[in-house]
Amino acid sequence: MKLRLLLALSAFLLCDAKLAGLKQIIPSNELPPNPTQNTQALRLLQFDTKNAKTRRITDQYKVRQRREVFDSKSYESSLTWAHSERLDENGDAVLRWVNSDSSITFRLEARTRGYVGLGFNSGRNMRGADLVVAWVDDRNGNAQILDCHGLEFEYRAVADDVQNYELISGYQNDTHTTIEFRRLLDTCDRQDFVIGEDTTQILWALGPPGSDGQLPKHVQSGTRPLRLLQPLSKPDDASLMQWDVRLRDLKIPHVMATLFWCKIFKAPELSKKHHMVGYEPIIDSRPIKNGRPMLEKNSLSPVHHMVLYECAEDPDDYAWNEWSKGDGYYGPNKPSEWAICATPVAAWAMGSKGEFLPENVGIPIGKRGGASFYMLEVHYDNQALHEVLDSSGIRIHYTPRLRAHDAALLGAGIGVSALHVIPPKQRQYRTVGICGSECTKTMIPDDGITIVSVLLHAHGTAKKISLKHIRGNDELPRVSEENSYDVRYQQSRIVPGGRKFLKGDTLITECTYDSTGRDKPILGGYSATQEMCLSFVLYYPRTPLAGCYSMTPAKEFFETFGVREFYGVDMTQVENTFLSSSYVEYPNLPSDQGKESEEGGMQGDDQGVGFMKELVIKEPLEFGQKTFMAHLNEMPWSEVLLTEQIEKTLYRGMHMTFCKKNDDSWGAMFFLLRDNQSHVSQRKEVFDLIRSITMQSTTRLV
Template identity: 75%
Template sequence: MNIQALFILSVSLLCDAKLPRYKQNIQPNKLPTNPTHNSQALRLLQTENKNEKTSRIVNEYRTRHRRESFDSRSYESSLIWSHSERLDENGDVLLRWVNTDSSITFRLEAKTRGYVGLGFNSARNMRGADLVVAWVDDRHGNAQLLDCHGLTFEDRAVADEVQNYELISGYQNDTHTTLEFRRQLDTCDKQDFVIGEDTTQILWALGPEGSDGDLPRHVHSGTRPLRLLQPLSKPDTVPLKHWDVRIANLTIPHVMATLFWCKVFKAPDLSQKHHIVGYQPLIDSRPIRNGKPVIEKDSLSPVHHMVLYECAEDHDKRLWSEWAEGEGFFGPSRPGELATCVTPIAAWAMGSKGEFLPENVGIPLGERGGVSYYMLEVHYDNQALHEVLDNSGIRIHYTPVLRTHDAALLGAGIGVSVLHVIPPKQRAYRTVGICSPECTNSTMPEEGINIVSVLLHAHGTARKITLKHIRGNEELPKISEENVYDARYQQSRIVPGGRRFFKRDTLITECTYDSSARDKPILGGYSAMQEMCLSFILYYPRTELAGCYSMTPVVEFFETFGVKEFYGLSMMQVEKIFLSSGNLEGLPQEIEGDISALQGDDQGVGLMKGLVIKEPPEFRNKTFMAHLNEMPWSEPLLTEQIEKTLYRGWHMTFCKKRDDSWGAPIQIQNYPNYTRLSSNDASEKSCHYKSVRLPSVTGATGDASRINSISAILILTSLFIAR
């Protein structure tokens, strides 16, 4: 590409960056309703302004004799970085940051001598994203930074009208480029991303050597979900002990896409009560090649999530000791006694680095302070059907220095079952699980409990999860909420200041799913292709409550989909099967045979495929699964009515204690009637667009934040696009 072509391209891009916005209101990350019309309008606007703007821009750059940038060598940052994350698997891009109540400062260390790009978005692409591109001039060693954004209807970046990022320092050596810069959490600039408590998709891109002055031929890029404002989690200042609970040499066969494995462990032999204060994942999965496990740099572990449960005390210690010495059990075939292992102690899911508990709480450990035996449940998602040798588990950190309060984990949400259905072709379909006031009234102390943190859990089609708090007929502020849920990043969320939760209060876990890419309904279940809607709630003081869930009553569920009767089984028999965890006793032989051929934790999927409809006549002789698949899901009136019926209708509630007994009887009750909490976040904040400027900390000239060179604009043409 010759100099003349480069100059024309730069002028064109500069004009694009200055174009007024097309009047159609385009939502971030969504294509406009008429992209062709939009493009035509932009071209017309460009033509009308071309001559005047081109002359002005060219004259401006001709009169600029030097780059107005900050000399990075004159500044050394004294910040203490509270967070540090690798953005790529190889560690070539390292992001550090620290924030105040109003601003955030970044340090980006990248293995490149070209430009580095960082972006923030709610989606995993650059459309509508907030982008910053920076580099260190090879000739003078000066750092340069440009505030940009991605167009909402095209994979292209343009410069912002207002530059809201402030360069602090930047330098490069033989291999790496390092830059420090800061911005306001909310710049009040419509072209910038508001950094809040939700998960943010962090975009990154690297240019090849010398790309700060030339159009790069290609870039390396990627995305990583992170919560930038999460409180710092740190261990005790006192020495900690650790206890590793991990699977030993389990071969995951290539024929199983989903596998649950359960392993019993005996607690450490402790002379006194100890407190669990944190945990970390131990991921060790090795693909088997030619009969031998190997370590492969880019291989992904099939470990999807892990939960460590307390097991209720049993007088037959001999049997439990044998299980603790054994290799474990395939989920569906585990001994019935393991059903007493219901109290979660640690819950880990993809993307989490584990956590340390707040310094005032700890979970009792050991026979003298807790229980004798624990069960580790590991879910393997092996959709690629690889043969893998696994030794994964959880490292438990504990201490004899007791915390102020005994804490516990409570599981809440929708009971895992195929009665949890998400129709296909839906942008925002909601389901809900209830922890009833009858349950909390019978299991909690008079003074109530204090909620400390929450882990919100679902699978790949979930987009939003909310834990609501109802007291009487009034909704209180949400306990925890994730508005941009990403199943790749499931880290516990601290509840700021904690939350007092009283007897007879109600918990509601609400999940919103985007199933627009699915052609068939999604059933609830453990497989990654199925869905969940759960909350794991850390609280104190410790109570007997272990789990508090709900699901749609069986009869009401089938009636919602227009089915009244099946061949060979009454509705009461079907209900009994679901309530007995899929027990196959009493099933007709032909149905039993169909189910027994399935692999993995069935959770009723086989039953759905085996139930043949008898009534009504229009669905007769179809299996229920076929009936679900053939429903006209593109009809909004149908899906809206189903959502309303299952959400606002009857719920069957379950209340489980730590010893696997019922904390309250199973009940069928209607969705609670309460006054919704009105959100006024938007009205509480007043912003003046284009009026926010960061105070200078560099001493650089006022023009240092402006668009610095034609080469900076050239970089944008391929920033974040190539992979």
């Protein structure tokens, strides 16, 4: 029987083992592999050697001195688990963990009486992944564990040369198998994944009942992005109170692909100042079928992100009280007075469980320090064009126990508009948003501020985001960075010890995108098919600063793509259009909202995309009579030299930076140009390239 068990295990490892949903594998994002993975040792020509090593390890498996077999039919862990996450929507696989400075201990609870598999990788598949497979023998209750890795060039797993996972316990009951094990964060083994600060793709798979060592094909599998080295997610504070800020029965029309909805809320009546210390999402979306909202298990909510803004004080309390009683407004149609709701206090995006602030800071709420009214902005991404009844929002946690510092959130990065362009078919294309020194000289106090956490935000093609800190001519260590960004998992990142940010310092938000799967340029905007590059910075002490962004000036932007003039409008008018939302004209809900997208459905707020489709090029003549969007779509993006020059020109060229106060007034606005001579030269080089390639294409057609 033992021989049959070992042969079956070898067959699993060498032939048909497929962890983590190999039938539905998502292609690798091809970011730099984990530095500890020995990719050279995994080439196809070395399979025979690997197979032999696997057999030797399997043969020696039960005689090793360390605990790799645990005999227990009844066991309760004595460990206190700092974190717990469902790996799937149903909770069939639950992962708990706790870490020290050098090691991490896991507990995997799975709804199966077969084997369980867990993996760690930078991509959403098992290529080069660090894998662990475990099971509990039905006959004797013995748990067993094996350290493996996925091959780089084929979806197969083999046992590691060195077994670095230590079994703590394993047992099963009538429905579940539970395995506890530990490993070092960095095992110094090239076949193991280094667990660090970046987001890790957690791979999981469950075997069928009775698969004790025979390990046939899994019956369930999936991936889940998580940051494993994160602080405790919720404070233990009995004084916490809750305030639910949520919409009520908002009907999302099936014609809307993108919709923004805004509503005013009045703060709780509090006799003294309290502190907001955390928030979590309330997702309540019910699809409407046959005219009735239905509660459906696993139905996907169209809620993409939510931001709660505090509103600056306004002596006209009557109007705000009336607005707080209403249902709210379609985003572009909200009253102009709401512009003073500009300072974010809570920012949630899909994949997040919410946030709790570090223990030394809180955001004021209530009398003598907090705002009286708040605006909730909900973005719905409804590309599937479903009709939905939604009552989603945010639950605010607050306490009368005041913390040491009054904190605030600052939005920074690239101003959201269609002037933010990512070319298609690019593996690593960078864009940058600048919070300039002129703004911080004006708005930051003499003693500076302390940054305590950062939420980095972009959409699906972003792969890396970093927040850089510049003082004078020196770049300091980065405030925060994510080298394996996954839009499905957006949680704030604590800045260890805080970061002192002084008057006149500069913040730079840099995003790197992988657009290899896109055929047309991606423009900046709120839709999930568009892109962003933002940082939400939590800091203390509070200042009047609400946002600090930059964008490429319109004239520089269009000239970078070879366009000098449009019919019927000059560049100053074009620039003013992108600095305001006055060009957007939308009728009221529920019909004919917004602009129709190329994918179908209405885009509720296109941030200038529709305007670009109306701009007809006048100069140069080579591009004449085309709309700018047609010109952009027809550019030869496969020409590497062209895209590299465009990236360099927009990245290092002129940026219009501006900062917004919490009452919607401007703190400062100015133009920043790093290297004028180089910028002019680069822009001319891009134009010459575009014209040369266009002329070659025209000649070939003739």
